[in-house]
Amino acid sequence: MRVRLLAAALAAGLAAPAGAEAPPPLPFDIGGPFALIDQHGTPRTEAALVGTPSLLFFGYAQCQAICTVALPRLAETVDLLTEAGVEVRPVLVTVDPVRDTPEALREAAPRVHPRLLALTGSEAALAAARKAYRVESELIGEDIEGPLYSHGSFLYLLDDRGNFLTLLPPILGPERMAKIARKYLDGRAMGQLEPVGTR
Amino acid sequence: MIGRLSAAAATMLCAASAHAAEGERIDVTGELIDTWCYFSGVMGGPEAVVGTAHHTCAMWCAAGGIPVGLLGEDGEVYMVLKLDGDDAANGGDSFLTLTNDTVEASGMHYARDGINYLVVSEVRSNLGIPNETHEDFGVIPGNAIPDAVVDDVLAEAE
Structure with a gap:
């Protein structure tokens, strides 16, 4: 009971309306060029993020930790936005180049979301992408399933040019994530909010 | 007690709704917490998922990529984006060795989307884990x- 009460209280807190003023820019840049491969084996660069806003997450298909929370929330957020008439592309960039081959991602991606763009590549190419998006990842051990990676888990909301808009902690529920995303994307559609630079 | 804690927890992120135009430098003293277990309530009330009682789980969560927060003495939770010297803002296990430690930190505070973010520029002191919640709650979960492992530790203690 007390857990339900707490959850309700937190939900109320998390649902608090944000102020109208544009949020302060972060003191570092997020985003940049990359050269990866999608789940169909097609080379993809940052140009793949142009044309539709994106919700971007770094993780891996075999992850039994934060990805099991973040990826379903990413998918549900995208669906909530779609229901609201806001098209957002779900994107996963793997941190596990050994197991997340294009073939493996082709099988895994639909389980996350039918429109998921799943990106992989060489270790160096993925490291470059992580550096561009300031995401940390580290091999922390092995279990019977294979390597275990620790990795950053904030989701990034990008505009239709691939520019960083804001970050979303994976602890937020899909409703809250969608509400925040709409603040940026509805605003852009109405010309009320400029893309938020990171510096 | 739970009601007061819940109400306090519910207001933590609300307080960030008044946006500043720029980040502001602040000093925060508080505990580095596992934000998933703290906010989700899956392990019980917030008083049970801080300090020594939750330390093992918090380390697993930090290793697994759960964002670490700094629970300030003022009751605010600041999502920690990076520590001084880190290139990455979206961290992995940087905080593994610091989970549940009480630290005095300086950094830049950014209130975005109703959420407090903290870019830590300096950890001025680390008081370890003075919050011995295991005396009240045991191990959570x-x-x-x-x-x-518990048996081994107890055997060694004898």
């Missing part, structure tokens, strides 16, 4: 430490 109970299976965070395998029984065999």
